[in-house]
Amino acid sequence: MFDFLSQKFSSLFSRFDNGEKLTESNVAQTLDQLKQALLEADVPYRVVDSFTQSVKEDVLGTKAIASLKPAEHLMKIVQDKIIMFLGGEGVVAPFPSSMVLMVMGLQGSGKTTTLGKLAYKIKKDALKEGKTKKILVASVDFYRPAAIDQLELLADRVGVDFYRTQSKQPLLAVKEIISRHQQHCYDVLLLDTAGRLHVDNNLLQELQEIDALLQPNYKILVLDAMTGQESLSVAKVFEDTVGFKGAILTKMDSDTRGGSAFAFRYVLKKPILFVGEGENVADLSFFFPDRAAERILGMGDVRSLIEQAEEKIALNEREKAEEAFKSGSFSLQDFADQMAMMSKLGSLSQLLKYMPGGGMNVSPDVIQKGEVELSKFRAIISSMTLKERLNPSILDNSRMKRVAQGAGVVQQDVAMLLKRFEEAKQYVKLLNRFGSH
Ligand code: GDP
Numbered sequence: 409m410f411d412f413l414s415q416k417f418s419s420l421f422s423r424f425d426n427g428e429k430l431t432e433s434n435v436a437q438t439l440d441q442l443k444q445a446l447l448e449a450d451v452p453y454r455v456v457d458s459f460t461q462s463v464k465e466d467v468l469g470t471k472a473i474a475s476l477k478p479a480e481h482l483m484k485i486v487q488d489k490i491i492m493f494l495g496g497e498g499v500v501a502p503f504p505s506s507m508v509l510m511v512m513g514l515q516g517s518g519k520t521t522t523l524g525k526l527a528y529k530i531k532k533d534a535l536k537e538g539k540t541k542k543i544l545v546a547s548v549d550f551y552r553p554a555a556i557d558q559l560e561l562l563a564d565r566v567g568v569d570f571y572r573t574q575s576k577q578p579l580l581a582v583k584e585i586i587s588r589h590q591q592h593c594y595d596v597l598l599l600d601t602a603g604r605l606h607v608d609n610n611l612l613q614e615l616q617e618i619d620a621l622l623q624p625n626y627k628i629l630v631l632d633a634m635t636g637q638e639s640l641s642v643a644k645v646f647e648d649t650v651g652f653k654g655a656i657l658t659k660m661d662s663d664t665r666g667g668s669a670f671a672f673r674y675v676l677k678k679p680i681l682f683v684g685e686g687e688n689v690a691d692l693s694f695f696f697p698d699r700a701a702e703r704i705l706g707m708g709d710v711r712s713l714i715e716q717a718e719e720k721i722a723l724n725e726r727e728k729a730e731e732a733f734k735s736g737s738f739s740l741q742d743f744a745d746q747m748a749m750m751s752k753l754g755s756l757s758q759l760l761k762y763m764p765g766g767g768m769n770v771s772p773d774v775i776q777k778g779e780v781e782l783s784k785f786r787a788i789i790s791s792m793t794l795k796e797r798l799n800p801s802i803l804d805n806s807r808m809k810r811v812a813q814g815a816g817v818v819q820q821d822v823a824m825l826l827k828r829f830e831e832a833k834q835y836v837k838l839l840n841r842f843g844s845h
Contacts, residue, residue, distance in 0.1 A: 410666040413704045416445035417486075421705075424479030435467050438482065450636035450667030455493075455674045463489050487701050494697035495673045495680060503530060505541075506595040508622060512615060512650065513630035514642060515552055515603035518658030518684055522630050523547075523600045524562030525684065525692035530596055531568060542593065543568040546585045547600035548578045548618065559600055566689055569594070578602070578614055582621050599624070607642055612649045619650055627652040628681065633668045634659050640671050647676060658684035661691070669700070738833055740797040744789040747782060755779060785825050787815035800826055 420441050428434065439460045446456040466485045503509075509526070511519045527545050534541040545563045549555040556572060563570035571588050573581035582599075589597045601618060604611045619627065629652040631639045646652060655676075657669055660683045669680060680695040789797060791814030796803055803811070803826065812819045 410660075410669075410700060410704045413445060413449050413666045416448070417442075417704055420445070421479045421483050424482065428478065430467065430478045430482060432468075435464070435482070439464055442486070446667070446670070449670075451670045452637055452640065452667075452675075455671050458674070459489060459493055459670075462492075483705060487705055490701035490704055491697045493670055493674055494700055495695075496697060503596075504625065507625040508589070508597045508599070509626040509628065510599045510601060510618070510622060510624040511628050511630050511656075512601050512646060512652065513603055514607070514632070515605050517603060517630045517632040519603055519630045520547070520549070520555055520558050520562065520600050521687065522656050522658060522682075522684055522692070523559065523598050524566055524689050526682075527563065527568045527596075527598055528566045528689040529692055531566060541595045543596045543598065544571060544585075544589055544592070544594040545569070545598045545600070546571045546573065546581075546588070548573070548581045548585075549600055549602040550576045550578065550581075551602045551604065555600070555602075562689065579617055579621060582618050586622065607645045612645070615650045629655045631655050631657050631668065631672065632659055633657040633666075633683075634662055636667055637671060639668050640675055643672060643676050643678075647678070652678065654679040654681040656680070656682045656684060656692075657695070661685040666704070669695075673697075740789055740792065740800050740829055741794070743829055743832065744786065744797065747786055747789075751782075781824075784815070784817050784821050785828070788812070788817060788822055788825050791815040800829065 420438055423434070423438070424430075442463070443456055443460050446459065447453065451459075463485055466489070467482060511523055511526075513519045523545060527543055531541060531543055545559060545568055547556045547559045560570045560572065569592075571585060573584045575581045575584060585597070585599065588594075599618075599622065601615060602611065627650065629643060629646050631643060633639070635642075643655065655672060655678060657672070657680055660666075660669075669683075672678075673680060682692050683695050685691045685693060788811060791811050792803075796807065796811070803822070808819050808822045812822050815821075
């Protein structure tokens with residue numbers, strides 16, 4: 409997310425690293441580069457203009473803060489502006505406990521996938537609070553072949569109820585869905601609607617009729633972030649005809665330049681509620697303008713990483729890992745468990761994106777080598793017996809040979825793993841010693 413802008417922006421401020429003072433001319437140059445970066449990210453010209461104008465006014469209008477270096481001062485102003493342009497502090501309003509929600513958008517924008525993600529999120533959030541929610545998903549997308557089958561599969565994967573209407577006439581189908589919802593006392597109804605390849609009047613009229621009949625609490629526009637400025641005109645048409653509460657930007661994991669997030673918020677004055685960052689049901693996150701700003705400015709986003717760890721790694725797994733660390737009984741089995749735990753968060757390169765600098769200083773070769781090493785380690789540990797994992801010192805030459813063969817690696821790889829493991833153990837010991845003082 410925002411990798412493109414992050415790369416451009418971080419190089420903008422490095423010229424001030426030597427403590428160079430802010431002058432009218434170097435600020436003007438930096439603002440020009442800022443403008444260029446935003447335009448390249450497909451942010452519309454008027455939004456870029458307003459952004460840089462507003463940064464300029466603040467730079468010229470505020471006194472340098474004594475505790476901040478010039479670069480930090482400028483960066484702070486840019487950071488505040490990015491937050492403002494992306495929607496302010498961004499309050500995450502939880503969904504009400506019972507609701508009807510309808511998603512809208514063009515075909516291919518990611519509506520159906522997003523509906524599955526929302527069902528997953530609502531179900532999981534309720535479970536976290538020890539509650540179970542009755543969730544129904546249904547679709548009136550009779551235009552895209554297989555859209556309804558796709559939703560059925562998703563509902564099955566997430567473990568929520570799915571209803572297939574008898575009628576294929578959208579309004580009659582909505583009536584069926586409403587009575588299903590009421591008869592079975594569902595807490596939540598999520599409705600997928602038809603998209604087209606382009607906005608057309610029939611689609612909009614149909615949506616207006618569905619809206620009037622269903623009276624949803626939430627209408628959410630799903631927008632493909634890859635479409636850039638085009639998505640803005642789509643959003644405007646939906647806003648003028650059907651209206652919506654906020655948007656979900658999908659495909660933020662892809663090679664998107666991030667311009668749509670800037671433009672959407674500024675032009676539509678509606679919040680971006682969530683962003684889709686992958687094809688799996690868990691790949692939906694709340695959108696926080698302040699965290700996005702930190703990522704754009706290469707400050708990393710460790711908070712989101714921690715939250716993801718909490719979401720994706722079960723509590724007992726985390727507790728087990730901490731326990732092994734603390735007790736000093738850190739075994740190869742724990743090592744393997746931790747690797748499996750980390751892989752739930754994503755690949756090394758994905759993890760690096762959350763770190764300050766976004767992993768830009770780490771060359772792709774090094775990342776690639778790390779990924780290969782990790783997958784070898786996984787294979788080696790899985791071809792060991794439990795006894796060997798708990799007590800690796802019994803791994804003599806012949807055992808090492810057997811393990812290497814089983815994992816499809818050479819014996820040196822096994823020796824390398826043992827070396828790394830010993831290093832990790834020493835490190836854990838050291839941490840424990842510090843912890844106990
Ligand atoms: P619909 O026509 O609007 O219902 O779109 P779909 O839900 O079928 O999505 C279209 C394509 O986009 C599918 O291949 C999805 O897997 C993919 N997709 C949806 N959301 C995301 C996302 O956040 N990231 C990525 N990489 N792909 C997505």
